[in-house]
Amino acid sequence: MKKIIDLISNEIKEAFDKCGYDKEYGMVTLSNRPDLCQYQCNGALAAAKAYKKAPIVIANEVVDILSESNTFKDILAIMPGFINITISEEFLGNYINEMKTADYFGCEKTVSPKTIVIDYGGPNVAKPLHVGHLRSAIIGESVKRIARFLGHNVIGDVHLGDWGLQMGLIITELKKRKPELVYFDESFEGEYPAEAPFTISELEEIYPAANEYSKSHPEYKEEAKNATFLLQNGNKGYVALWNHILNVSITDLKKNYENLNVEFDLWKKESDAQEYIPDMVEYLKESGHARISEGALVVDVKEETDTKEMPPCMILKSDGATLYNTTDLATMVERKKLFQPDGIIYVVDKRQELYFTQVFRCAKKTGLLDTEVDLTFLGFGTMNGKDGKPFKTRDGGVMRLENLISLVNEEVYKMIMSNREMPEEEAKDIAKKVALAAIKYGDLSNQVSKDYIFDIERFTSFEGNTGPYILYTIVRIKSILNKYKEITGKEIKEDIKIMPPSSESETALMLEISKLNETIYNAFAENAPNRVCQYIYDLANAFNKFYHGNKIISEENPERRDSWISLITLAYGILNTCIELLGFEAPERM
Ligand code: ARG
Numbered sequence: 001m002k003k004i005i006d007l008i009s010n011e012i013k014e015a016f017d018k019c020g021y022d023k024e025y026g027m028v029t030l031s032n033r034p035d036l037c038q039y040q041c042n043g044a045l046a047a048a049k050a051y052k053k054a055p056i057v058i059a060n061e062v063v064d065i066l067s068e069s070n071t072f073k074d075i076l077a078i079m080p081g082f083i084n085i086t087i088s089e090e091f092l093g094n095y096i097n098e099m100k101t102a103d104y105f106g107c108e109k110t111v112s113p114k115t116i117v118i119d120y121g122g123p124n125v126a127k128p129l130h131v132g133h134l135r136s137a138i139i140g141e142s143v144k145r146i147a148r149f150l151g152h153n154v155i156g157d158v159h160l161g162d163w164g165l166q167m168g169l170i171i172t173e174l175k176k177r178k179p180e181l182v183y184f185d186e187s188f189e190g191e192y193p194a195e196a197p198f199t200i201s202e203l204e205e206i207y208p209a210a211n212e213y214s215k216s217h218p219e220y221k222e223e224a225k226n227a228t229f230l231l232q233n234g235n236k237g238y239v240a241l242w243n244h245i246l247n248v249s250i251t252d253l254k255k256n257y258e259n260l261n262v263e264f265d266l267w268k269k270e271s272d273a274q275e276y277i278p279d280m281v282e283y284l285k286e287s288g289h290a291r292i293s294e295g296a297l298v299v300d301v302k303e304e305t306d307t308k309e310m311p312p313c314m315i316l317k318s319d320g321a322t323l324y325n326t327t328d329l330a331t332m333v334e335r336k337k338l339f340q341p342d343g344i345i346y347v348v349d350k351r352q353e354l355y356f357t358q359v360f361r362c363a364k365k366t367g368l369l370d371t372e373v374d375l376t377f378l379g380f381g382t383m384n385g386k387d388g389k390p391f392k393t394r395d396g397g398v399m400r401l402e403n404l405i406s407l408v409n410e411e412v413y414k415m416i417m418s419n420r421e422m423p424e425e426e427a428k429d430i431a432k433k434v435a436l437a438a439i440k441y442g443d444l445s446n447q448v449s450k451d452y453i454f455d456i457e458r459f460t461s462f463e464g465n466t467g468p469y470i471l472y473t474i475v476r477i478k479s480i481l482n483k484y485k486e487i488t489g490k491e492i493k494e495d496i497k498i499m500p501p502s503s504e505s506e507t508a509l510m511l512e513i514s515k516l517n518e519t520i521y522n523a524f525a526e527n528a529p530n531r532v533c534q535y536i537y538d539l540a541n542a543f544n545k546f547y548h549g550n551k552i553i554s555e556e557n558p559e560r561r562d563s564w565i566s567l568i569t570l571a572y573g574i575l576n577t578c579i580e581l582l583g584f585e586a587p588e589r590m
Helices: 004-018 043-051 055-066 089-101 131-149 165-177 200-216 218-232 236-259 270-286 324-339 350-365 401-419 424-444 456-460 467-488 504-513 516-525 529-549 558-582
Strands: 028-030 039-041 072-078 082-087 115-119 153-157 290-293 296-299 313-316 343-349 374-380
Touching: 004 028, 004 039, 004 043, 004 055, 004 082, 043 055, 043 082, 055 072, 055 082, 089 504, 089 558, 115 131, 115 324, 131 153, 131 343, 131 374, 131 401, 131 424, 131 516, 131 529, 131 558, 165 200, 165 218, 165 236, 200 218, 200 236, 218 236, 236 401, 270 290, 270 296, 270 313, 270 324, 313 324, 313 350, 324 350, 343 350, 350 374, 401 424, 401 456, 424 456, 424 467, 424 529, 424 558, 456 467, 467 529, 467 558, 504 529, 504 558, 516 529, 516 558, 529 558
Parallel strands: 115 153, 115 343, 343 374
Antiparallel strands: 028 039, 039 082, 072 082, 290 296, 296 313
């Protein structure tokens, strides 16, 4: 379906054309004075300069041509030359009916589906998930769902951080604690045990401990480096141990992501890209793109227009060791081979922006990726506490994701129980859904790149621009629909036509509804789930105003009543679709 704003624009453009002006002056925008009109066109002001006429004269000519059109209720030329537009009830009603019968409420699937890899989540093996990983998971999941909704072929990859010194640190620490393990016995010939010799809690304690210890004990760090080296070169016992570490860690991560309603198509690891490194390095050297600088292998990525410092992209350290960069470049090579992506989106903390600029430039400049591949760095801001500093636990430690979720769960549970009695099981289930909505909406309603304050009281409130408010609105519509069925004994028929709006609040509701496809297209184009949040917030507000202004169920005119039921059924479907795109769902009641 066409966007409603395009339908309106096209008609105004045609009128400009008929009056002898360039069509493009007819472009329409949403009104910035909603008290006066719904849409506006400022084209006459611009045309005035080109055609050397008074803007109001042009505006009047255009408006005159359109006076007979059924699209408009009011179309007025206003000094000095604005055109103020209010669309007719009939036009709006027709558009809404079309949305109701169209597939996906008029959001069209793309005619040229793109293959897009989304690199998000980015957890690290054996390190606990913290709130920084939360943002990547929440944003990436929504960006993925939006792209997929529009018909793109999207591959979500967790890109697990499993490569680096952390591996050697864990192995070294395990060796210190449990030297009797067969993995450390070079002469061991049999099968390694199937069970991991540690639990996830142990593992999560081991890494920070080892990391701390290594800072003040150089010989320990040396040992860890050596263990990393041996592992990377296929030491049998270490490899077996590493597989246990991966399995335990991945099982735990999957559980965590499942609780967040986040699902990856791929569980690729940094280590999977290593096999691509030798050929890649060879290519970079042979093609002359890489040069040696103080023993290290680097690629220059500075461009003339750079105003900030742009260090070269390092491929190999002087001791031959690979880096985070090397792995990311090799991962591009791997993705190219496996998926031939049209685009890759990296959902990563915005503090890594310079790094990604280097890596992107390096990939393009050296031809590791074709220049047409769209590389996007979707950098997100920091989640802060109320003090404006990165979110911490009460005693100042790093807040673990699980604990944060429990905290929000408890808060919501208390609220639900203080409102009404309900079986504990149901309350828990509702609390889980509402808490997830609170967390995700609290995050996604901000522009991705902005820092935001995690304010548990505000996020969990049932009023204001919050997830729970959206869910509350959905549940309210559902209960009206249930009541309608109960009272009338009728099922809600899909094909009941929605009548043109008969009040201001109904018009306002339809106007909000009508902006859906434009919203989703923009959210996709800009990787901006916050657009979807803004849309459903406006829609929920418009619905609640309409609800308070009209007695839907007890409306005497049955035709009007059924039309309203049809309208709110549409609103219900749209709200549910949108929250699914944001990655959460509504309970049956709350
Ligand atoms: N594991 C990294 C971290 O915790 C994030 C990975 C981001 N993705 C990438 N391709 N580098 O910071």
